[in-house]
Amino acid sequence: MKKDIPAFPQKGFYQHYKHDPQGEPHNYRYEVVGIARHTEDKTFTVLYRPLYKNDWFAPADFQARPLEMFMGSVEKNGATLPRFKKIDDVALVAELQKVRDTLYGAGAAICPTCSSRATFVRFNETHNSKDGTLYTRTDNECKACGTWTSTEVPKN
Numbered sequence: 001m002k003k004d005i006p007a008f009p010q011k012g013f014y015q016h017y018k019h020d021p022q023g024e025p026h027n028y029r030y031e032v033v034g035i036a037r038h039t040e041d042k043t044f045t046v047l048y049r050p051l052y053k054n055d056w057f058a059p060a061d062f063q064a065r066p067l068e069m070f071m072g073s074v075e076k077n078g079a080t081l082p083r084f085k086k087i088d089d090v091a092l093v094a095e096l097q098k099v100r101d102t103l104y105g106a107g108a109a110i111c112p113t114c115s116s117r118a119t120f121v122r123f124n125e126t127h128n129s130k131d132g133t134l135y136t137r138t139d140n141e142c143k144a145c146g147t148w149t150s151t152e153v154p155k156n
Helices: 067-071 090-104
Strands: 012-016 029-037 044-050 063-066 073-076 079-082 084-086 120-128 134-142 148-154
Touching: 012 090, 029 090, 044 067, 063 067, 079 084
Parallel strands: none
Antiparallel strands: 012 029, 012 084, 029 044, 044 063, 073 079, 120 134, 134 148
16 A cells, blocks of 8 residues: 655745844745655655855755655744745745855756756846736756756846
């Protein structure tokens, strides 16, 4: 009999419940880069990295947290909150992509196919949508496996 597969967070940007909007920019904001599975006890772990200066975890490439803890809730000021909340705001995601590239280098994204930290080739172009909005499109080719991915963000 197969065990139920737990819910996994999507790759992308997340905000920890400790985020302080009045604090340092992007404090407690992270990029989830993947899921790992322990080879001995078969537990799942979420791999992520901070989007702010964080010297304590060097020289590691990523931080890790047990899946159940990452997906869990916490109590704060009498309210139950998710420990991590996915960031879906398009403008904020575009800003966090720039922060990530500044901290980890352009092309630092993780390939969705092979999970490689391989260098990406980027081709940027600006185009108009039907409503006249300018967008910047970035096409990335993973040099490790050849997978192409594209993202579009509104141009400021």
